[in-house]
Amino acid sequence: MKAWLRKYSLLLPLVVWLLVFLVLPYCFIFIQSFFETDSFGKTIPGVSIDSYQRAFSNSLYIGTIFRTLIYAVLVAFLCILLSLPLAYWIAFKVKRNKTLLYTLISLPLWVSYIIRAYAWKIILGKEGLLNTFLQWAHITDKPVEYFLYSTFSTIVCLVYILTPFVAIPIYTAFEQIPKSLIEAAKDLGAGSFTTFRKIIFPLALPGIISGGTFALVLTMGDFLSPLLLGGPNTLFISNIVQNLFGTSNDRPLGSAVGILILLLIFLILGIAARSEKKLSSLKSDSR
Amino acid sequence: MRKIFSAFFTSAMLFFACNTGTPANNTADTAAVDVSKLKGSTLNILCWEGYAEPVFTKAFEDKYGVTVKATYFGSSDELISKLSNGGSEAYDIISPSTDVAGDIVAHDFVAPIDTKSISQWDSLSPQLRNMNDVIKDGKVYGMPFTWGPDYLIYDADVVKAEPTSWKVFEDPQYKGQVSLWDDISNIYLIGQLQGLDKTDKAALYNMSDAQLQSAKAELIKMKPQIRKYWATAGELDNMFKNKEVALAVGWPLTVAHLNKEGRNLKAVIPSEGATGWIDRLMITSGSHNKQLALLYLDYISQPENMAKVLSAINYNVANPGSERFLSADDKKIADASQFFDKLNFWQTVKERKKYNEIWNEVKSAQ
Secondary structure, eight states: OHHHHHHHHTTHHHHHHHIIIIIHHHHHHHHHTTOEEOTTOOEEOSOOOHHHHHHHHOHHHHHHHHHHHHHHHHHHHHHHHHHHHHHHIIIIIOOSOHHHHHHHHHGGGGSOHHHHHHHHHHHHSTTSHHHHHHHHTTSOSSOOGGGSSSHHHHHHHHHHHHHHHHHHHHHHHHHHSOHHHHHHHHHTTOOHHHHIIIIIHHHHHHHHHHHHHHHHHHHHTOOHHHHHHOOTTOOOHHHHHHHHHHTSOOHHHHHHHHHHHHHHHHHHHHHHHHHHHHHSSTTTOOO | OHHHHHHHHHSTTHHHHHOTTSGGGGSOHHHHHHHHHHTTOEEEEEEOTTTTOHHHHHHHHHHHTOEEEEEEOSSHHHHHHHIIIIIHHHOSEEOOOTTTHHHHHHTTOEEOOOGGGOTTGGGSOHHHHTOGGGEETTEEOOEEEEEEEOEEEEETTTOOSOOOSGGGGGOGGGTTOEEEESSTHHHHHHHHHTTTTTTOGGGGGSOOHHHHHHHHHHHHHHGGGEEEEESSHHHHHHHHHTTSOSEEEEOHHHHHHHHHTTOOEEEEOOTTOEEEEEEEEEEETTOSOHHHHHHHHHHHTSHHHHHHHHHHHOOEESOGGGGGGOOHHHHHHHHGGGGGGGEEEOOOOTTHHHHHHHHHHHHHOO
16 A cells, blocks of 8 residues: 555655646536537527537637548658658767757757747748748749748748747657668668668657647647747637637537537547557567 | 816816826725735736836836736637636626627626716716626726727738729739738628618627628638738738738737828728727726726826827827827827728627627638
8 A cells, every 4th residue: 555655655745737728628618619609709508519519510610620620640751741851960970969960950949939930930931031031033024922921921021930839859769779780681681762661661650659649739739839920821729719718708519619629639639559569679560 | 178177077086186196095085095005916907919118007006006918819719718717707898899898797797887986977078988788787897998990001002092892802903912810800801891780780690590691701702802800900010020911900909000200091982881890998896906907997097198109009099088188199099980880890790600600610711
């Protein structure tokens, strides 16, 4: 009993924290999603599935959830694409200053999200750095408007912000691959690419999946990037949730949409965890 | 001018009003006893952007040794949402517009104002101070502060000819150079464009389902023209500043801010007319600083302070007595009071939730 207590008492602060600030609020959101509102937005306790019906019947809600999911998959994919060579380079090609380079990846995280989002305005605007350069180099004759206030700029910003979250787990996965396996592959005559495809990539897959999941889930919950950099057609599901709570004052519907996003994210996490487990041991790779 | 002076003469506060050096001294003597206790406290104002500029709040802070802290809301709905989520206690003063003022009073978010403590009360424009949407059971819940139009703002360096219709937003020449406010008021705008308020001004605020659908279709049709829907006045300022947009619906403060920086922005009321707003200052029912809030209302309604408000953000103010403190340029803005009757002032929207959903559907349309 005493041993049991000692073992878990270290977890107690976190458990209490999560219970009070995560589990209880979710329970509250769940309960609130069955409430109704009067015309002024005041919630009336009750058991009504009206909010869920509205969420499913109007493409504004259900359609935007899936559109955001597509954007999230795209962001995760781009982050992985950028992180793979970077992590590979640091893990296998760099001999000295590995820690420094590793720290540099996380350096952008030290600056506030909003400031970094604003920085993109300066880069991508009509009179921004990129457009000025393109015109100076005579690549375009007038500013490309699509660079800013569009889904493009929103995705660019998200990829930029989330890449560290993807690069770090991938780098860690690369680091854990026994060097002997790579040497063995080389001894057996495999080139760099074959070694990567047959040895490194499969072994790093759990890291890639967990990094990608980070990017995916964080994009699903992001509303700042579309708010600051999005155009008239950019609307993520979190913007709608924020609007339902902060503007339309329809908390039951906001809660219902929130619960639907939560379920979708649980599903994604479940799939990710399962595939990570399946791929995570050396032995399971029987080829 | 004569009118103003006669207002002063009829005012029982004549003597004090002329000693304008220390206007807030006019408040009831009972207040003076407690004033020292207020030192160090913070007055929290939840208001539209521009309503707590240091230019006119600084003197109040210095006088009472207090801090004026402003939080901005970006839309009437945001204000309601903040109030119904506990904002009534967190803020002392709010600045609702005519579209939600009545609802705010009806839902007891605000406390009645002791008009006797506001020395300039009788000098405030009678038309504004007698509006019955903020009078309940004979008690007054709002002090008129400012009013103005939702202008068509354009960058005169880009748009050479003065636009005469809101239809200029649909002109292919300005594709991707238009900005609308991220707010349900765009639905009023389309209603006005379609002439719904020709006979009945209230029609914009009580649109039928068919009319709402038509407005939605029109707003979706307009989307390729839009650069971005602005969420705050500051964001619109920035877009004009960086030449991201040339046309927008917006408020006088954007023109005031940008032209002070040497830009050439102009504002017009197109032939279809424009909507407008009358903003009142109210003291929240949950405020812990009611006395200080009342002192602020008294302070800000003084003609010289109202004049400072006008010159900082170019909004028309509720105290006509402010005119004699205005520069020649600012007087021109005050003269715009002749367009008061041309504006269709925001009214309560009963189907606000539906308006909001329509607006969200516009934004999500691809």
